Amino acid sequence: MAGAMTDAPLLAVADLEVRYGAVAALRGVSLHVAPGEFVAVVGPNGAGKSSLMLAIAGAVRPQAGRIEFRGASLLGASLEDIVRRGIALVPEGRHIFGALTVAENLRLGITVRADRRAAEADLDASFRTFPILGERRRQPAGRLSGGEQQQLAIARALLGRPTLLMLDEPSLGLAPAIIDQVYRLLGDIRAQGVAVLMVEQNAARALDAADRTYVLNSGLVRLAGTKQELIGNAAFDAAYFGVAMSGEAPPP
């Protein structure tokens, strides 16, 4: 690995376009995530946030643009291969397997692991990291509460030892106290050096947690920056809510 590589982004998305028939979900989105960085994408409903996640994960095929992970293109790769390259997605709605037990859900998390013995050890460890999942390991995951399901979905994704963890609306439908818990967990994950790309409707929460935030609206990145750069920037509200775009921040 040459020194030049260290500056290279982990994930680079350029001019990404995704259409569903006549409907354009993404109209040329560019963003990047550095190794170990916590990046949030905020925007209203229908901004294209989920399409962005699904395109990176390989579940939706973009019509144009580039997606590169560690310098290699992800375009045309299957979902199964993309997760093996180190990108895990916790999709919106969590998508735990309700009919399977908690332990079976977690076991599916190590599908991509080649180091079977270490993977088994991680599996055991996750019952200690997430005590509630340990307690309920033999229960069908469908019986967990929303917050517990979110923990399960994140724990399951982490078992694949991703370099980049993508989360789609991790706080959706959860009580405020549970959301705090989820964000603490994301902080811990980030502290372990895992890069996070998170899509969130709750802009305030996202800005607090992330190193950098992109504001997505109607399929375009309208604004990007750190919390300090975005908060108090009148263009932020305009970008988020999609009113009167000037392209420049108005005077304070």
Next chain:
Amino acid sequence: MNTLAQYAVDTVSVGGLYALTALGIGLIFGVMRLINFAHGELITAVGYGLLLLSGVALPVAMAGSLAIAVLLALVMERVAFRPLRGADPETLLIASFAVSFFMQKLLALTVGARAKGIDFLPRLGEPTMVLGLRLQMLQIVTILTSAGLLAALSWFLARTRAGLEMRAAAENFQMARLLGVRANRVIAVAFALSGVLAAAVAFLFVAQSGTLTPRMSLQLVIIAFVGTTIGGLGSLVGAAVGGFLVGAASVILQTVLPPDLREFREAFAFALVILVLLVRPQGLFPARGLKERV
């Protein structure tokens, strides 16, 4: 009392055969949302495989025919169904009709449409005394085979890695793939298993009927399909129980209906099916979370 016990054995053995057929269909539906009508042709192919291999030792002929079913199931998936993956269930269903008809016609062209006799395991047809009951050996073998295969399949699904992946894929295929579960592998394993089940059904069915025709499995598959529907499409327990119930119902109707109505026992059986579906449109054991497919 003895007559009742004999009817019970009859019912369980016919029910078991339909349960195995329904399971073969249910497995594929679970992972692909495909109702594979060509499952019948897998059964038929095994029958003709036995005829083709009638010169060799029996275990070899059976192993060879089983291999034919598994191979054919895999080819079917690769050639006909993989290109359609993710298509509507209706499209998949029609494709499976096409495969089914194609194979029927192919058999008719190559070996002829007329029925052929086959003397497969003739000794199983002989009556035998078990616990004071006069039974056919074949009935006992059918019951034992069905129970054994159901147990083996349950073990496979519950205890093996491939079984876990298959259950996950059946519940939510896209999420399973996002975790790295290989779609091609899961589907291929499901087809291979359906081939094994088809072979078992074919052995029992051919031993019982002693004849082969290109359309011999049609009735079996239709009734098994009805069974999977009653049981709840997408649920394997449902498929097994539904297949069993429909098979059992037809035996019971055959017994309890007055002689001049027996001809119409299928009509009565299907009336029962409609009744069940009126009360429980999702089937007796509805599958949880039928999420998006590959």
